[in-house]
Each structure stands twice: as C-alpha cells, then as structure tokens.
Amino acid sequence: MFDWSPLVLSVELATVTTFLLLLTGIPLAWWLVRRKTVVRRAAYALVALPLALPPTVLGFYLLLALGPHGPLGAFAVRWFGASFAFTFTGLVIASMVYSLPLVVQPLTSGFERLDAHHLETAALLGAGPWDRLVSVVLPLLRADLLTAAVLGFIHTFGEFGVVLMVGGDIPGRTRVLSLAIYDHVQALEYHQADLLSAVAVGMSFTALLLLYLITQRRR
C-alpha cells in the first residue's frame, strides 16, 4: 500500500497556512499601503525578506525561535507543555513566515490600485470601516485575493528547506510531500518519488491554470 500521508499532510499544511495568512495578510497589507512612513517601508522590507533569504537560513532562525529556548517555543512550553519545534503547529508558523510575501504582495498592489472614491462614497453612505472592508474592499479585490491565496498555497505546498529545518521530517507528523520525495530518491525508490512528484506538478499546474483563467477573464 502506497503511503499518501505526505501528500495529505502537505495539503493540510498549505490550506491552514493560506487561510491564516489571508486573515493576517489583509489587515497587514492595508496597514502597509495606507501611509508611507519610514516605519512602514521598513515593515515592507521585513515582509519581503523571506523571499531573499535561503530557506535554510530562515528555517534555522525559525527553529531557534520555535524551540524550547526561543521566544515562541518558551511560550508554547509554558502553555502547552512542549515547544513548537518538530510539530505541525511549528510547521504552520514557519510556513506563514515563509509564504507571507507571496500573499501580502498581491494584496498590497490590489490596495494600491483601489480607487479611494469607492471607500469615501461608502463611508458617506453610512458604512463604517469593517463594513467598507466587507462591502467594498473585498469585492473589488477579488482577483487579488484569489492570486494571494493560490500563490500562498502552492508556495507552502512546495517548500523544502524551512520544513526540513523546523519539522525534522517525522513520518506522519511533519514529513510533507517535498521531504517524502527527497527521502524516496535517497532510498532509490524512484517510482514512489515519481508518483508524488507527478501529483505535485499536476496540482500546482491546475491551481495556476484556474487562477489565470479566472483573473484574465475579469480584466
């Protein structure tokens, strides 16, 4: 019986990460574009940093942060009795950092293109800030939200270095698709590696194809 658990784990990880990234990325992108202060430009650079760093560097520092002596890990030890290192939660946190720029970038460019008149009109018609977010911003940014979600998903789905450092490749718990493929190749199990790789290619291509079909049609 072929072991599909790495695929399931990868899909789970990418789904949870994307969902949480959209929740945090929307307010973050909104805050980043609203006023161009030095602090926000620095924050912008910080958000983009994971793109520039080798995943192993990022993974190394995340491992330190999530481990029992790191700030996040110490917090986890106090409240949950164990650190986040080598856990699914740890993977989610690490993936959020890793994929953050790919989610925030389409959102900030969407917010920058947003015509302020739409928001002003809504405000004067009695819509408060949250109301405007739901009734104006999100509908106008549908294509950008979709782009952010798809990019966040496939970027998380395909990561290797960070999950290796933070997750530790524990079968059934943190062995995601990319790690499983690597292990199969190391063990010369080319057939298994091929199966998983083909699925990865198929899924990513389908996601991108849908994204382009939907966003191109609307323009």
Place this chain on the structure above:
Amino acid sequence: MLTFRFQLRLGGFDLDAQGVLPAQGRSVIFGPSGAGKTTLLRLMAGLERGAQARIAYGDELWEDREQGVRIPPHRRRIGLVFQHPVFMPGCTVEQALRYGWRRRLPAERRGAFAAAAERFGLSAQLQRRVVTLSGGERQRVALLRALLAAPRLLLLDEPFSGIDTELRATLLHALEALHAAEALPMIYVTHSAEEAVRFADHLLLLEAGRVRALGPADMLAADISLPLARRPDAVVAINTKFVQHDANDGVSLLAFSDGELWVTASRPAAPGARLRVLVHARDVSLARTRPQASSILNVMPARVVALAELPDAAVVVSLRIGNTPLLARVSRRSARELELQPGCAVYAQVKGVALQNP
C-alpha cells in the same frame, strides 16, 4: 449653522478658510478652478486628513484638532455627490441605491424606496447595470443614492458639469424642487457663475484657498467690488412670485418685493409659484428719463449705488430697485453721457425676452 475653520497645506497649495454657513437653504461655493473648492467640501465631509480643522454642525462638534475630536465621515450623516461618481463594478441601479438605504434605521429614512425611485424617473431602470446608463442618468442615480442614505446635509461637487446644458437645467430644476420639498440644506460647488447665482441663497467666494466673501447671494452677486459682478456674464437673481399669465402675448407677470417683472413664458406657472428670475447685467440698459413707447417691457425706477470701470470700455453699475439689487453693464460712453453717479436716479430697462423664467 455650519461653522468651520480649515488650514491645510497640500504640496504647493495652501488653504486657509473659515466661515459660517446657515444650516438651511442652499449655499454655493464659487471660485475659479484651483481655488480649493473641492478640497473645502472634502474637509467639511471629513475626507481630508492632516488639516488644522475645526468644524461644528449646529451644536454637534464634528472635528477639532485641538480637542482631539474627530467624527468620522460615516457618522456625520452627510451626503456627497462627486463630479464623477463611482459605482461598484457591475452593480445594478437598485444595488447602488440600496447601499446607503440599507444602512439606515427605518425611522431615519425619508419616504419609501419605490416612491423615491419613481420621483427620479429611475423605476424602469432599477435592474439595469449602472455602467450602461448615460452620464445624466448616472448622476441622477448618484444623487438619489446620496438622498436615500437620509443625510442631514447634502454636498454637491460640480455634479452636473459633465452634462450638456439642456439636461443640466433639468437636473438643477429637480434639485431645486427636491430642496423645496425636503428642506434639506445643500452646499453646492461650481465654477459656473450663472449656476452659482441661480442656485444660491448664500454664496461663498473662494479664491486661492481663501474666503474672499461670504454672505447672501443677491448682495454678493451685485457687489461690484467682487469679481462676480465684473464678469461679462454677470447676473443677479430676483426671487419672484407668479401673478398672472397673458396667453395671447405669451407673457407672465411676476412680482418681487420692490416691483413687478414681465417675462416671456409659453405656459402659466402654478398660482403663487415662487420663481427665481435671472437678470444678466448686459440685458439691463439705463435711462435718465422714463422712456416712452419702447419695446422694452420692464422699466423700473432705480438708484445707482456704485459703478466701476471695467477693462473693456464697459462700466458695471450697481443699482437698487427699492432694496432689490440689480446690475447693469453699459458702455463707458453711455455712463459718461448719462452722467451716472452714485446716488442718482435712473430707469432700469429689461427686455421681457431677456429674462429666463426658470
């Protein structure tokens, strides 16, 4: 009462304006392009940040930088119609109209939705997409959308400037009727002198970010120390009441506080209807003695208040018929030959066909 004081620096532009506008009637902010009219309106609505602002509407303090008070736009209950209104892509007329309507408590709403759409001639268009409408229809949707959100003050930023003259007159008419029906205070921004004088009870003249003058429109329009009266198309408005109509000759008699005017009109107005008649300075001629057997329908005794030379060999004369201000634009030669002086008595003549019965 809308009391405001704004100081704002935007790039090279600097606005420093203060004043008091009545919380009833129609106020017009008039000024040349770049005077800061739109910015002033946006400051009133609370849409501009970074200003030294203090604004109070009645006893409600909307914004005071020093006290740290700032009521956000969505809680000011202001309607604003932009010059180029925006609509959500793909939305229908009904969706656009219901956006503000849904956000009001039933007790705050005025009248019924269907009746309002009917009155604006939009009943048949409710399911159409806004993008398929003409400019005039879209502007009507924007206006009704603002009204359905039950504002206590309506701001209009050159709402009809992109629309052809004829339709514009119809829309202005609708706005005037609306104002009469709902007693909704309005502040209207325009760079058209005629529109300003026609629409305004109160006038705020804005120049290079400063309030040049603020006061009753009839006084300001006829004040020759201000630029409005010196324009070639200078015009004053006279508030009149319809008296009678002569169908044979196609003229109507209108009464104002200090006299009567005959105007050409194809139809009689409703009995007792209030009409605002525009009298252009170039359509008023002057005589020292009462002319006999003239084609001119309106000859009224008037007093010269002041006169000013204009660059193009013309003289603008500020007159009073009783207390009603009037302007006459005559040639320099006529002014000299008639020996016009402040205080002298003249007869102001206005052709009936020159008067627009709005």
